[in-house]
Amino acid sequence: MKKFIAIYYAPREKLDEWMNASKAEQEAGMDGWKTWGDTHKKAIVDMGAPLGRNKRVMGSGVTDMRNEACGYTIVEADTHAAAAKIFADNPHVKEKTAWVDVLEIMPMENM
Numbered sequence: 001m002k003k004f005i006a007i008y009y010a011p012r013e014k015l016d017e018w019m020n021a022s023k024a025e026q027e028a029g030m031d032g033w034k035t036w037g038d039t040h041k042k043a044i045v046d047m048g049a050p051l052g053r054n055k056r057v058m059g060s061g062v063t064d065m066r067n068e069a070c071g072y073t074i075v076e077a078d079t080h081a082a083a084a085k086i087f088a089d090n091p092h093v094k095e096k097t098a099w100v101d102v103l104e105i106m107p108m109e110n111m
Helices: 012-019 023-039 080-086
Strands: 002-009 044-050 054-058 061-065 069-077 099-105
Touching: 002 080, 069 080, 080 099
Parallel strands: none
Antiparallel strands: 002 069, 002 099, 044 069, 054 061
C-alpha cells in the first residue's frame, strides 16, 4: 500500500467564517467528519488536524503568511486514484469553494 497526504484548502474568507462559527455549528460540522472517518477508517493512517497560520522560511528570512491550507489527513491506498476517491465524500468538499489536494508520499528509497 502507498501512503498519501491530503491537504485541505478553502478561501481565506471561508476559513474566517468557519473560525467564527458558533459552538453548535462547529459540533454539527464535526458529525460529518466522524461519519466520514468511520466510513474510511481502514484507509486512514492519521486523521490529521486543522492547520494554523504559517511562517514562510526562505533564504532571505522568515515571514508571517496566510495561505488557504487548513488541514491534512494521511491515508493508505493501492493507487493515487483510489486515494483521491476516498475524499469524494469528505465533508470538506461539500463546501463549493473548498478543495482537497491528494499527494503521494514518496518513500525515501525512491529518491
